[in-house]
Amino acid sequence: MDAERSRHVMLVGLEVVDDTCYSRYRTAIAPILARHDGAFGCDFQVSKVLLGDDRINRVFTLSFPDRAARERFFADAEYQAVRERLFVPAVASKTSLGEFG
DSSP states (O other), X not given: OGGGTTSEEEEEEEEESOHHHHHHHHHHHHHHHHHTTOEEEEEEEOSOOSSSOTTOOXXXXXXXXXXXXXHHHHHOHHHHHHIIXXXXXXXXXXXXXXXEO
C-alpha cells in the first residue's frame, strides 16, 4: 500500500454472484482505468465475514491520482457501457468500505 499513500484510494466490498462475468468486466475496464491513471491494488476473495455485511465475498482497493480522476473514470461513457453490460449482472451488491488520500 506504500505506492497508494499519495493517491486517492477506495476500499470496496462486493457480493459477486457471477465470477465469469465479473472477470470479463475487470478485463474490459482495464484500458479505461489506465486512461484515467487508475489501478487495482489489493484484491481478495472473502471466505468468511466476521463483522459487517455477510454478503461481501470480494474486497479490493482501487486508486487514482486524485478524487477528480476517480470521478472522471466513473463518469466515462465507455466505462458506463461496460458497467451496465458486465458489472450489473455479475454483482448483487456493492459496499463502500472507505476512501482516503
